[in-house]
Amino acid sequence: MSVGTMGSESLRNAMVDRLAADHVAKGFVLRPEVEAAMRTVPREVYTPGLPVEQAYENEAVITKRRGEETISSVSAPFLIAEMLGQAADALGGLDGRHVLEIGSGGYNASLLRELVGPSGSVTTVDIDPEVTGRAATCLEAAGYTDVTVVCADAEHPIEPGRRYDLIIVTAGAWDVAAAWREQLTDGGVVVVPLRTWGMTRSWALRRSGDRLVSESHRQCGFVSVQGDGAHQVRYVDIAESVHLRLDEGQQLDPAVVAGLLAQPRQEAWAGLSLPPRTMLSDLDLWLATRLTLDVEKFVVLSAQEAAVDSGMVAPSWRFGTPATFHDGTFAYRSALRWTGRRFDLGAYAHGTKAAAEAGRMVGHMRAWVDAGSPSPVLHVLPAHAPDGDLPEGAVLDKRHSRFVLTFTHEKGAL
Numbered sequence: 001m002s003v004g005t006m007g008s009e010s011l012r013n014a015m016v017d018r019l020a021a022d023h024v025a026k027g028f029v030l031r032p033e034v035e036a037a038m039r040t041v042p043r044e045v046y047t048p049g050l051p052v053e054q055a056y057e058n059e060a061v062i063t064k065r066r067g068e069e070t071i072s073s074v075s076a077p078f079l080i081a082e083m084l085g086q087a088a089d090a091l092g093g094l095d096g097r098h099v100l101e102i103g104s105g106g107y108n109a110s111l112l113r114e115l116v117g118p119s120g121s122v123t124t125v126d127i128d129p130e131v132t133g134r135a136a137t138c139l140e141a142a143g144y145t146d147v148t149v150v151c152a153d154a155e156h157p158i159e160p161g162r163r164y165d166l167i168i169v170t171a172g173a174w175d176v177a178a179a180w181r182e183q184l185t186d187g188g189v190v191v192v193p194l195r196t197w198g199m200t201r202s203w204a205l206r207r208s209g210d211r212l213v214s215e216s217h218r219q220c221g222f223v224s225v226q227g228d229g230a231h232q233v234r235y236v237d238i239a240e241s242v243h244l245r246l247d248e249g250q251q252l253d254p255a256v257v258a259g260l261l262a263q264p265r266q267e268a269w270a271g272l273s274l275p276p277r278t279m280l281s282d283l284d285l286w287l288a289t290r291l292t293l294d295v296e297k298f299v300v301l302s303a304q305e306a307a308v309d310s311g312m313v314a315p316s317w318r319f320g321t322p323a324t325f326h327d328g329t330f331a332y333r334s335a336l337r338w339t340g341r342r343f344d345l346g347a348y349a350h351g352t353k354a355a356a357e358a359g360r361m362v363g364h365m366r367a368w369v370d371a372g373s374p375s376p377v378l379h380v381l382p383a384h385a386p387d388g389d390l391p392e393g394a395v396l397d398k399r400h401s402r403f404v405l406t407f408t409h410e411k412g413a414l
């Protein structure tokens with residue numbers, strides 16, 4: 001099914017070519033059926049008012065803001081492709097599947113409609129009537145008349161009594177709502193961007209009884225879930241344009257961290273020579289689980305471009321870098337140090353115990369490499385699960401669930 005404008009087909013194909021190359025560069029496989037769907041669905045129909053060239057730029061298109069905050073967008077195609085790939089890998093294909101999409105826009109729903117085929121079904125839900133209204137209009141315009149569009153808070157059951165093979169959440173969540181687990185078939189999969197220790201990953205979680213266990217994860221960013229499941233992220237500024245992201249109910253007195261970056265910097269290096277495709281987003285979760293055990297605060301640093309350009313900070317990733325506050329000292333994972341095509345891992349620290357804290361962080365990085373660079377596996381159990389039922393790992397108690405993060409060497413589909 002395709003209703004496109006003149007020239008849109010070649011723009012669309014060029015976008016999918018770039019997206020396929022991006023998958024290869026990241027070491028992922030773009031499944032043929034996902035690629036075919038993306039070559040079919042006319043994205044410009046879901047971005048009305050935008051020049052067709054921009055509709056195919058492989059970026060999110062913001063459709064609604066509240067003040068400074070983006071609250072709705074048509075998601076970036078590369079991210080949608082990765083998440084659909086996670087879903088299809090976990091379920092062995094999507095043909096004939098019954099799918100609930102949380103967070104509407106129309107574009108992803110039509111890709112899903114292509115993927116599930118005539119015997120499957122797609123329901124898309126959004127909390128915002130303006131979004132569902134636009135999604136319904138656009139779906140109709142593109143010829144996808146067999147998608148059910150619902151306006152509701154997806155924290156609660158949708159189409160009560162129904163079970164879905166796949167629930168795909170396209171807003172950033174902090175917890176797994178009880179309704180999502182309950183509305184999944186046994187063996188069904190929820191693909192959801194979840195924030196743990198201030199860092200968001202899209203997890204493909206398979207249901208087995210009352211628990212969910214991850215099969216894959218991808219680094220990502222999303223607009224936050226609203227409604228009853230909303231959970232506010234808080235920021236403390238450590239300097240102009242440099243922020244610390246606090247999660248999991250953390251508190252940090254701004255006066256305590258103010259001025260720390262102005263103190264002399266100490267650095268430590270792990271003395272490693274790693275290849276380019278090393279999964280550093282896995283290392284960051286490893287650091288979170290280890291550092292929370294032995295420092296006062298594990299936080300996530302984010303910085304504006306100007307703060308990085310001026311050399312005030314040199315974080316590993318300016319949108320979210322593991323950082324600690326301990327013993328009057330601030331430390332963070334630094335930008336990589338390259339020698340030819342290989343790199344070393346390091347940490348920078350400012351404060352009274354700077355050398356020790358940079359060294360502590362680097363010690364955990366070395367331990368991850370020495371352990372064989374294991375990948376995280378997320379286990380999600382109901383909030384009432386007793387400690388004895390939890391696998392051995394780092395435990396994070398949320399509102400409805402108990403999260404446990406373990407690490408594995410089985411790379412498989414990860």
Ligand SMILES: C[S@@+](CC[C@H](N)C(=O)[O-])C[C@H]1O[C@@H](n2cnc3c(N)ncnc32)[C@H](O)[C@@H]1O
Nearest residue numbers: 072074075103104105108126127154170225226
């Ligand atoms: C990134 S947009 C969705 C993009 C869309 N899937 C697409 O095809 O491009 C995220 C959406 O999630 C919606 N949302 C946030 N919290 C929600 C909730 N509790 N229930 C349902 N929708 C929610 C927002 O209104 C927003 O429109």
